[in-house]
Amino acid sequence: MLRPSGRERASGAVPAAREAGPYLTPAQAFDALYAYCAPALVRQAYLLAGRRDLAHESVERAFQRAWDHWPKVARDPDPPGWVRAAAHDWALSPWHRFRRRYRHPEPPPPEDDDRTLLDALLSLPPPYRRTLVLYDGVGLDLPETAAETEASTRAAAGRLMYAREVLTERLPELADPEELHVRLAELASTGRTRAAEPAAVRGGSERRARLWTRTAAAVTVVLIGSTAMTLHTAPTHYVPPVPAGETVRGVPPRVAPGPLSDEQRELRDRLRKALLDGPERLTPLAR
Numbered sequence: 661m662l663r664p665s666g667r668e669r670a671s672g673a674v675p676a677a678r679e680a681g682p683y684l685t686p687a688q689a690f691d692a693l694y695a696y697c698a699p700a701l702v703r704q705a706y707l708l709a710g711r712r713d714l715a716h717e718s719v720e721r722a723f724q725r726a727w728d729h730w731p732k733v734a735r736d737p738d739p740p741g742w743v744r745a746a747a748h749d750w751a752l753s754p755w756h757r758f759r760r761r762y763r764h765p766e767p768p769p770p771e772d773d774d775r776t777l778l779d780a781l782l783s784l785p786p787p788y789r790r791t792l793v794l795y796d797g798v799g800l801d802l803p804e805t806a807a808e809t810e811a812s813t814r815a816a817a818g819r820l821m822y823a824r825e826v827l828t829e830r831l832p833e834l835a836d837p838e839e840l841h842v843r844l845a846e847l848a849s850t851g852r853t854r855a856a857e858p859a860a861v862r863g864g865s866e867r868r869a870r871l872w873t874r875t876a877a878a879v880t881v882v883l884i885g886s887t888a889m890t891l892h893t894a895p896t897h898y899v900p901p902v903p904a905g906e907t908v909r910g911v912p913p914r915v916a917p918g919p920l921s922d923e924q925r926e927l928r929d930r931l932r933k934a935l936l937d938g939p940e941r942l943t944p945l946a947r
Contacts, residue, residue: 662707662797662845664700664740686730687862694723694858697740703848704744705751707793710782711766714751716856722747723861728869744798745808752786769850773831777847780830784823791816792823796837797844 684692698719705715722743726733736742756762768775781789787809794805795816806816827834834840920928 662700662704662793662848663799664696686734689734690723690727690730690862691858693726693739693743694861697743698723698856698858701744701747703845704793704798705747707778707781707797707844707848708748708786708789709751709756710778711762713766714756714762718747718751720856720861720864721750723858724864724868727862727866741808748790748808752790754786769847771850773843774847774850776830777827777834777843780827784826787811788819788823791819792827793844795820796824796840797848799841 701719701722702715705718706712709715709718725746726739726743733739733742769778781792784792791805791809791811794800794808795802800808802816802820803813805820806813809816809819811819824835824840827840831843834843
């Protein structure tokens with residue numbers, strides 16, 4: 661099956677958590693949610709991504725994110741839906757194509773019909789593929805499917821009809837929705853679907869949180885150090901820059917005074933011998 665409780669609508673609470681009683685630690689509640697949802701989410705992510713390793717990674721990352729935001733997830737009206745949306749987002753991320761580990765295709769399913777169905781699914785655009793898996797695989801109704809795919813109900817209905825047409829062209833027997841649901845469940849169940857242990861997922865989330873905390877602390881220390889160094893070495897007042905020298909053309913060069921004439925030398929001698937004050941210094945001589 662593609663959802664924990666089959667095709668029927670599941671109630672908001674996790675069965676394991678209800679049986680354990682109202683007094684649960686956060687780790688116990690998380691482990692109950694993980695045990696309830698993880699196997700089905702791995703199968704759903706496989707239909708979306710077409711890779712088993714990416715499906716397992718998507719579910720682990722979704723639950724690690726849920727553990728990081730556990731108070732919010734625990735109070736959410738639909739914790740399985742919260743984790744499902746996170747897992748589907750990670751499985752359909754377009755950035756996986758640039759990762760080295762996902763450059764080579766995974767071995768296809770052994771059955772011819774399963775390979776044809778998987779190829780038809782992967783040929784659909786991601787929003788159409790997700791709409792089909794949620795409606796015909798998981799069993800959500802159309803408004804819920806539209807809300808989870810962030811589309812209007814009319815747009816979700818159009819995507820669903822187009823996706824069904826594409827699959828029916830490849831496999832005509834899938835025109836029956838019940839048959840399509842069964843075939844999707846069978847395809848998702850091929851191969852290894854065992855998820856990681858919840859304690860390992862919580863540990864990975866906590867290690868990642870510690871790594872991000874240390875990285876943020878290191879970046880903060882570097883910023884503080886660079887700011888302090890800048891304040892210590894920066895000038896305290898504005899010093900205008902000295903403009904570069906320029907060549908000025910058209911100005912005559914400075915000429916040093918030449919030798920004195922006889923008349924100039926005679927005048928200089930008389931001035932040196934005359935009194936420093938008196939009428940001779942105040943009244944000019946008539947010539």
